[in-house]
Amino acid sequence: MAVTDLQKQSSFLRNTREKLIQIALLLAATVSILTTIGIVFSLLSETIAFFSEVSIIEFLTETEWTPLFSIKKYGIWPLLSATLLTSAIALLVAVPLGLVAAIFLSEFASDNVRRTIKPLLEILAGIPTVVYGYFALTTVTPFLKNFIPTLSIFNSLSAGIVMGVMLIPYVASLSEDSLSAVPNSLREAAYGLGSTRFEVATRVVAPAAISGIVASIVLAFSRAVGETMIVAIAAGQNPRFTFDPTVPVMTMTSYIVQVSLGDTPYGSLSYYTLYAVGFTLFLFTFILNIFSYWMVRKFREVYD
Amino acid sequence: MTVHDLEQNNPNALEARNMSVYYGSFRAVKNVNLAIEKNRITALIGPSGCGKSTVLRSFNRMNDLVPSARVEGEVLFHGENIYAPGVDPVNVRRRIGMVFQKPNPFPKSIYENVAYGPRVNGWRLSKREMDELVERSLRGAALWDEVKDKLNQNGLSLSGGQQQRLCIARALAIEPEVILMDEPCSALDPISTLKIEELMFELRRNYTIVIVTHNMQQASRASDYTAFFLMDSDRAGQLIEYGPTAQIFQNPKDERTEQYISGRFG
Structure with missing residues (x-):
């Protein structure tokens, strides 16, 4: 009991x-x-x-953004174009270099080399973005001026390139993970059919890992869209609707920084622009994330 | 007699001479002498760890993919040592194909799986020629009737037995002379296994087949020659006995062979 x-x-x-x-x-x-x-x-x-207070049609069709001036116009395009331009330049740098690095690490490097290089790449991801920003402004821009004399001090080209360098580890690391996850039996099959190492990597392993590779690119894109310090420091503060990479522009994130730092009175319309831009930014990255989720599910191969 | 005639009269597709295989300092296979006859099925049998898979993989230099692996001795293919300096393993594998233990089709369509080999080998085929080659290879692997209406479906959507026949079709597409099979039925059900064995007999007319098997019945019913391997006291695999399958199974010369095939160990 x-x-x-x-x-x-x-x-x-x-x-x-x-x-x-x-x-x-x-x-x-x-x-x-x-x-x-x-x-x-x-x-x-x-x-x-x-x-x-502002019509959504004006927001989406107007090509000038001057909420802090006396003649106020609220077109998102100048900010959107700058964000897209810097992000596109960043991806042009990060995707090829990141993918080459990933394929090298996963398919060509010996274990020792991989063990040395992967942490080094991850250090790149640990550098504060404000450091990247000043690097773009004080080193990359003067260097690029040697080749493009008309380049402005602030421009989307050097901001985009440096942002791309920042994104290389994201693309490389995530892509490498999905390349390494491809079962070895597929590599053996490809070698057994007389493939060279390069053919195994590019024709069998990379296509089999495509969902992870695409996800890494989309993640890098969404990171680029949301990146703030580099573009705020090096790309300029001039909202203009252009795709010229040599002139100062203003991205959505730079605008948010500018308004947050300035003395915009609480509750005023210019204060609310902050949220409209922030929401656009959020929508953008949200759609990108959904897209990457969908891509991963659609293209993932299940090996038993 | 010309060199060509000599080659024609050579009854052997492959010949290992005093071959040893090392993984680092460990000797996995010791002094194997083995001649594989053309257009025959040769089975390599023996208990786990006896080196039979290692021997098979040295026949098309698949062991090169293991960084620490090293082969001593010779493997002759058309009288040429495939381990001689200057021989490109890629060229060896184009002529000596391989089918693996677990079906490993590429995550591509059935058609692309078969077309992969000819494509990487740089064969310039028209669309029609490639279609014909794919059909011929799938027929050769006794899979055509089951997949002819769904060539664009992913190879991974097939059943295990069909996947393995797809892998055989994929190997046939590059028209190899020898096909190495590493326990090709161990992941399959009995009916699929039977289909693959029937297929091997068909393939024997045009190809030389070397098969590693764990399954003694399979070796006895589906091969012409049998090689029995066993590891010695330093765990290095050795060829114990080699001969016509009927003789190995009914009248083995070595006591250890007799013990193994009668199920006393392994």
Whole structure:
């Protein structure tokens, strides 16, 4: 009898403890979801406030952005074009170099080389972006001026290139992971048919890893769209609708920095522009992430 | 007699002479002498770890893919040592094909799986010639009737047995002289296994087949010659006995062969 009581008691204590732990874990998981919902909600409500004063048609069709001037115009295109231009330049640098690095690391490098180079690449990802920004402004731009004399001090070219360098480790590391995940049996099959190392890498391994490679590119793109310090420092503060990489421009993120730092009165229309731009930015990266999720699911091969 | 006639009269497709294989300092296979006859099925049998797969993989230099592996001795193919300096392993593998233990089709369409070999080998084929080659290879692997209406489907969508026949078709497409099979049925059900064995008999007319198998019944019913391997006291694999399959199974000369095939160990 006494033994049975003891058993009951200990199992009661254990069950209660298990329950408490479960609740604590659930709470921790909910915090991040609630934060995201909170951010979206505050972005959305302020954005709606903005669009009650500025028409969404003006926002999407006007090609000038002058909310802080006396003649106010609210066209997102100058900011959007700058963001797209710097991101495109960054991807032109990061994707080829990142993919070559990934294929080298996964298919050609010996274990020793891989063990040395991978951490080095990851150090690149650890450099603060503000350092990259000044590197672009004070080193890359003067260097590029040797070849392009008309290059402005602030321009999207050097900001884009440096941003691309920053993104190389993202592309390389994620792509390398998905290349290494391709089963060795496929490599053997390809070698057995008389493929060279290069053919194995490019015709069998890379296509088999395509979902991960595309995901790494989309992630790099979404990182480039959201990148702030490099473009704020090196690309300029001049909102203009252009795809000329040699002139100063202003990205969405640079604009947010400018307004946040300035003395824009709370509740004014120029204050709300912050949220409209922020929401556009959010929408952009959100769509990119959904796209990458869809790509991964569509192209992933399941090997048993 | 010309060199060509000599070659024609050579009954052997492959010949290992005093071949040893090392992984680092470990000798996995010791002094193997083995001549593989043309247009015959030769089975390599023996307990786990006896080096039979290693021997098979040295026949088309697949062991080169293991960084620490090293081969001593000779493997003659058309009288030429495939391990001689200056021999490109890529060229060796184009003429000595391989089918693996687990079916490993590429995550591409059935058509592209078969067309892969000719493409990387730089064969300049018209669309029609490639279609014909794909059909011929799939027929050769007894898979054509099952897949002719779905050549654009992913090779991974087939059943395990079909996948393995697709891998055989893929190997046939580059028209090799020898096909090495490394336990090709170990991942398959009995019916698929039977199909592959029937297929091997068909293929024997045009190809030389070397098969590693764990399955003694398979060796006895599906091969012309059998080579029995066993590891010695330093765990190095050795060829114990080699001869016509009927003789190995009914009247083995070596006591250890007799013990192994009667199921006393391994």
